[in-house]
Structure formats: C-alpha cells, structure tokens
Amino acid sequence: MKNIRNFCIIAHIDHGKSTLADRLLQTTNTISEREMKDQALDDMDLERERGITIKSHAIQMDYVQDDEQYVLNLIDTPGHVDFSYEVSRSIAACEGALLIVDASQGIQAQTISNLYLAIENDLEIIPILNKMDLPGAMPEEVTDQIVDLIGCDPSEVIPASGKTGLGVDKILEAIIARIPAPEGDPEAPLQAMIFDSVFNPFRGIIAYYRVLNGAIKKGDRVKFVNTGKEYDADEIGVLKMDLAPKKAVNTGDVGYIISGIKKANEVKVGDTITTVENPCLNAVKGFEDVKPMVFAGIYPVDTEDYEELRYSMEKLQLNDASLVFEPESSAALGFGFRCGFLGMLHMEIIQERLEREFDMTVITTVPNVSYKAYLKKDEELVIVNNPSDLPDPAKMDYIEEPYIKASVITKSDYVGAIMTLCIEKRGEMTNQVYLTQDRVELSFDMPMSEVVFDFYDRLKTISKGYASFDYYPTDYRRSDLIKLDILLNSEQVDALSALVHRSNAFTLGKKICLKLKELIPRQQFEIPIQAAIGAKIVARETIKALRKDVTAKCYGGDISRKRKLLEKQKAGKKRMRQVGRVEVPQEAFLAVLKLD
Ligand code: GDP
Numbered sequence: 001m002k003n004i005r006n007f008c009i010i011a012h013i014d015h016g017k018s019t020l021a022d023r024l025l026q027t028t029n030t031i032s033e034r035e036m037k038d039q040a041l042d043d044m045d046l047e048r049e050r051g052i053t054i055k056s057h058a059i060q061m062d063y064v065q066d067d068e069q070y071v072l073n074l075i076d077t078p079g080h081v082d083f084s085y086e087v088s089r090s091i092a093a094c095e096g097a098l099l100i101v102d103a104s105q106g107i108q109a110q111t112i113s114n115l116y117l118a119i120e121n122d123l124e125i126i127p128i129l130n131k132m133d134l135p136g137a138m139p140e141e142v143t144d145q146i147v148d149l150i151g152c153d154p155s156e157v158i159p160a161s162g163k164t165g166l167g168v169d170k171i172l173e174a175i176i177a178r179i180p181a182p183e184g185d186p187e188a189p190l191q192a193m194i195f196d197s198v199f200n201p202f203r204g205i206i207a208y209y210r211v212l213n214g215a216i217k218k219g220d221r222v223k224f225v226n227t228g229k230e231y232d233a234d235e236i237g238v239l240k241m242d243l244a245p246k247k248a249v250n251t252g253d254v255g256y257i258i259s260g261i262k263k264a265n266e267v268k269v270g271d272t273i274t275t276v277e278n279p280c281l282n283a284v285k286g287f288e289d290v291k292p293m294v295f296a297g298i299y300p301v302d303t304e305d306y307e308e309l310r311y312s313m314e315k316l317q318l319n320d321a322s323l324v325f326e327p328e329s330s331a332a333l334g335f336g337f338r339c340g341f342l343g344m345l346h347m348e349i350i351q352e353r354l355e356r357e358f359d360m361t362v363i364t365t366v367p368n369v370s371y372k373a374y375l376k377k378d379e380e381l382v383i384v385n386n387p388s389d390l391p392d393p394a395k396m397d398y399i400e401e402p403y404i405k406a407s408v409i410t411k412s413d414y415v416g417a418i419m420t421l422c423i424e425k426r427g428e429m430t431n432q433v434y435l436t437q438d439r440v441e442l443s444f445d446m447p448m449s450e451v452v453f454d455f456y457d458r459l460k461t462i463s464k465g466y467a468s469f470d471y472y473p474t475d476y477r478r479s480d481l482i483k484l485d486i487l488l489n490s491e492q493v494d495a496l497s498a499l500v501h502r503s504n505a506f507t508l509g510k511k512i513c514l515k516l517k518e519l520i521p522r523q524q525f526e527i528p529i530q531a532a533i534g535a536k537i538v539a540r541e542t543i544k545a546l547r548k549d550v551t552a553k554c555y556g557g558d559i560s561r562k563r564k565l566l567e568k569q570k571a572g573k574k575r576m577r578q579v580g581r582v583e584v585p586q587e588a589f590l591a592v593l594k595l596d
C-alpha cells in the first residue's frame with residue numbers, strides 16, 4: 001500500500017491534461033508505441049472529434065523508481081464547467097492532483113474552480129507549468145500567478161511540455177515524493193466507494209471504485225450498501241488500457257467489478273461496496289446530488305421509439321450520473337422526457353451520445369432554467385422546469401429565477417466590452433481584481449437563464465477568445481417572467497414555448513418568428529408564424545406556399561445531381577416532426593438559441 005499513489009489531473013480546458021497523461025502512459029510503458037495516439041484516454045468518438053474530455057478516465061500505471069515498484073492510478077478529468085461533477089467524483093478517489101497551467105495562457109477560470117475542489121478534498125497539489133515549448137510561454141509571469149494562487153514555493157512548480165516530454169520524469173518523481181500513499185486498514189471489512197460506472201454492450205454494467213479498507217476478492221458475495229442489493233463479484237480487476245482481471249483488489253487501489261448487475265438504477269455513484277460475510281459498519285460519505293441547471297424536453301423523432309429512448313437514457317445515465325430525466329408529454333411531440341442538464345454543452349453532448357451510442361434520433365426542445373412560482377393562495381410554491389408548468393398569471397403572486405456568481409478572467413483591453421455584455425444580460429458587476437497588469441478577474445451576479453442563451457459565444461467573440469468563464473449558482477431572485485408562445489398555422493406549439501424576461505419578450509418574439517421562417521421549409525400551403533403573450537400576438541411572419549419541387553431547377557439534365565438533391569432532401573427530413581399540418585425540422589425547436 002505504501003507504494004500506491006492515486007492522483008488526478010486537473011486544469012482549465014485545453015491546457016494539456018490529456019496530452020500530458022499520454023506522456024505519463026508512454027514513459028511508464030502502460031501503452032505500447034503501436035497503441036499510442038494523441039489523447040489516448042479520450043476513447044469516446046465524440047471526445048476525439050471535439051478534442052475535449054467529457055468523461056473522467058482512470059488508468060493504472062506501473063513505475064519503478066530506485067528499484068522500488070510503484071502502482072500509480074491516474075484519473076484524467078474534463079475541464080469544462082459543465083463537467084465539474086466528473087472532476088469532483090474523481091477527486092474523491094485520489095490523494096493528490098496535478099494542477100496543469102498552460103504557460104502561454106496563465107491561470108484561467110476553471111484552473112481556479114478545479115483547484116478549489118481539490119483543496120476542499122485535502123489533495124496534495126503538484127503545480128505544473130505546461131506547454132513550455134510554445135514561443136508564447138511566459139514562465140516567470142505564470143509561475144508568479146501559480147505561487148500567488150496556491151501559496152507554494154516557486155521551486156515546487158514543474159516546467160513541462162506534453163508535446164516534447166520535458167518535465168515528465170520530474171513529475172513522476174514528484175508524484176512519488178509529494179503525494180501521500182493511501183491510508184486505510186487492509187484487515188478491516190471491505191469498504192469501497194463507487195465513483196463511476198459504464199454500460200458495456202458486451203460485458204454489461206461495469207462499476208469503478210476505490211478501495212478504502214479491506215480487499216475485494218473474485219467470487220466474493222458483495223453488497224451495495226445504499227441500494228441493499230447483493231451480487232457475486234464475477235470479475236474484478238484493475239484498469240489498464242483494457243480491463244485487467246485480478247484475484248483481489250486491495251486497500252488503497254482503484255478497480256472495477258462486473259457482477260451481473262441488471263438494472264442501471266442499481267449502481268449509484270457514491271455508493272459503498274462491502275462483503276455480505278463481513279460487512280463494514282458504515283457507508284462512506286457519498287456525493288451530493290447533482291443539481292441540474294438547465295431543463296429541456298427530449299423526444300424520439302419517431303413516436304414508436306419512446307420505450308427504446310427510455311432504455312437508452314437509463315444506460316447513458318449509468319455513465320453520466322449528472323443526467324436526470326422524467327417522463328413528460330407534449331401536445332406537439334407526444335411522449336418524451338424532461339431532462340435536467342448541468343449546462344448547454346452537457347445537453348449537446350447527451351443528445352449526441354444518444355445518437356452515437358444508442359442510435360436514437362431525438363428532438364430537443366427549448367431549454368430553460370428552473371423557476372419558482374409562488375401562488376397567491378397559501379403562497380404555494382410551484383417548481384417550473386417546463387414552460388407548460390407555468391401557473392396562470394392571474395393566480396400567481398410572483399416568480400423567482402436562479403442567479404449565479406460568474407467569474408470572467410480576461411485581458412484588460414476587453415473589460416469594457418464584457419461589462420456591456422454583462423449589463424445587457426441583466427447582470428451586475430460585483431468585483432474587479434487585477435491579477436497582473438493586463439489580466440483582470442471580473443465577478444458578476446447574473447440570472448442563470450442569460451447564460452443559456454448564447455452567452456459563451458458572445459463572450460468569445462467580443463474577447464477574441466481571451467476570456468475564460470466559470471460560474472456557480474447562488475440564490476433565487478424575483479423576476480418579471482412571461483411565457484412566450486409560438487403559433488404555427490394558427491395552432492399553438494407547446495414545444496416551441498419559451499420562458500423569457502418581459503423586457504426581452506417583444507424583440508425575442510420578432511426574432512424567433514424570423515428564424516423559424518428561415519428554418520421551416522416551404523410547404524404546399526402558406527404558413528403563418530406568430531409569437532404571442534397570452535392572447536396577444538406580438539409578432540408575425542409568413543412562409544409562402546411551395547410551388548415547384550426541388551428537382552425542377554435541374555432542368556431535367558443531370559440525373560446524378562437530381563438524385564443527390566433528393567437524397568439531401570431525405571436526409572434533411574430525418575429530424576422532421578409533423579406538428580399539426582406543418583413539418584418542422586429539429587433546428588426549429590432550438591431556434592430561440594440561434595438568434596442573431
Ligand atoms: P485538455 O483539454 O487539458 O485535456 O488538453 P489536451 O491534452 O486535449 O490538449 C489541448 C491542445 O493543446 C491539443 O491541441 C494539444 O495538442 C495541445 N497541447 C497539449 N500539450 C501541449 C504542449 O505541451 N505543447 C504544445 N505546444 N501543445 C500542447
């Protein structure tokens with residue numbers, strides 16, 4: 001046990017966590033030259049395509065130093081704010097963290113938030129100044145920033161490069177020297193904490209855990225303390241590039257278990273595994289329940305696929321404990337689920353994973369945050385996660401909306417533009433701190449709903465990419481909220497309704513109608529598009545009726561071109577939904593997010 005080290009790699013997005021993990025895997029020969037590819041731990045297609053880590057990935061490395069054999073359990077984590085729940089769970093399985101900072105970028109918003117998570121969990125922090133090979137690296141300045149932030153000695157900061165391999169040996173030495181070995185009693189009853197799980201189509205449900213006390217042995221009869229369910233430990237082992245079966249996984253180590261678990265809801269991250277024969281007295285303190293920030297409906301494109309969608313979401317939930325959902329129905333879309341997400345990127349990723357991993361084509365509706373409506377009668381509280389849940393305005397006393405504390409780190413040149421954006425987003429600046437001469441941290445109180453509607457993109461554009469953003473929820477405040485309805489062909493479409501602030505309603509109504517006009521293809525008849533607040537129409541556009549079919553403009557000539565056009569039209573149809581007489585494409589349901 002004294003030769004085990006458990007650590008995670010944390011950083012702001014793109015500062016080089018996954019690439020540095022590659023170098024560690026290579027140096028310790030955990031991965032062969034043949035298997036080596038960039039960001040080897042990002043094994044989901046989606047992660048590789050987008051170049052971001054979505055899931056934490058655990059892997060075990062063997063390492064020899066001064067003739068001592070060490071076992072290093074590394075967990076690579078995502079950097080984006082939407083996935084910080086992944087980070088916090090990984091941190092709970094570790095004694096140390098490599099805090100990576102890009103030497104050309106300096107400390108960014110998620111550097112700070114992830115560092116705080118690590119400090120709260122008493123992890124030993126090893127600061128690393130990465131990307132030293134870049135011409136734009138600013139070692140002295142960024143070292144100062146790190147020293148200021150964590151209060152370490154400058155000599156503790158390790159200069160490194162995931163690209164050239166600089167510093168990798170020093171990092172391995174520091175892991176051994178500075179991160180404490182796990183504690184725990186090998187003789188005590190088994191106590192292991194589940195920190196992640198995944199559904200594997202061939203192997204079934206696989207749970208990942210960290211053994212805190214005792215050992216888990218192949219064939220043990222085990223019990224999950226919180227669910228009370230019992231299983232046989234059919235296969236246990238450690239995580240190499242593939243699963244590596246073992247006879248036992250001992251105190252301090254990280255491992256997996258395959259035990260014929262049938263239902264997704266039987267595995268809860270944060271649950272404790274013990275043995276039936278000699279159970280531990282207490283469950284370990286699990287994780288706080290995640291609080292979804294953004295809600296949207298997810299519906300199958302084909303109404304018959306509802307049950308399959310439920311099955312897929314349950315399986316996906318295994319691998320993403322932050323996804324919550326419950327059944328709902330919509331007049332326009334039929335049966336589906338109201339889902340809670342941690343943010344907009346999370347919502348996008350869930351939709352894509354449903355498609356790729358489960359082959360489900362889905363329609364996502366306009367997202368909104370969770371509001372609190374208080375009724376006049378008895379001050380009854382109604383939680384509004386869906387525009388259709390909004391009580392009759394006549395019966396409502398008032399509504400509250402969630403606020404966040406936002407932090408933006410940027411170059412001082414962009415302070416003015418960012419403050420303007422913040423005010424436009426109904427925010428209020430609460431603090432402004434110069435980190436260095438030309439780097440500023442701005443703090444805002446802002447309604448969460450304003451982050452949902454294109455805040456990131458705007459922030460990126462106005463700062464030319466030089467602004468990082470992080471937030472956490474604070475409180476609820478009164479808000480003048482109304483429901484904006486959309487009528488297609490004079491019929492109200494519930495899936496297109498949005499909850500908006502009154503001050504935005506008219507402009508938004510106008511813009512949504514224009515956008516829908518652009519997105520909904522012309523059909524055989526004229527389609528009026530209207531935006532309404534209650535019975536009052538606030539905007540109107542019209543889609544003219546279709547005259548010719550799409551192939552007409554090919555003048556009969558080129559047959560292959562004709563076929564291509566038809567195929568394109570068919571592909572476009574895939575995500576179409578019939579709403580009354582009107583065919584509506586998926587993009588239209590999210591039109592409100594894509595307004596210019
Ligand atoms: P993560 O989001 O923190 O996991 O970052 P990645 O490891 O995915 O790296 C983000 C980008 O930075 C990729 O394009 C890498 O190739 C690049 N990168 C990572 N480490 C280095 C480095 O040390 N030097 C240089 N020049 N580029 C790096």
Ligand code: MG
Pocket residue numbers: 017018019052053077078079
């Ligand atoms: Mg990564």
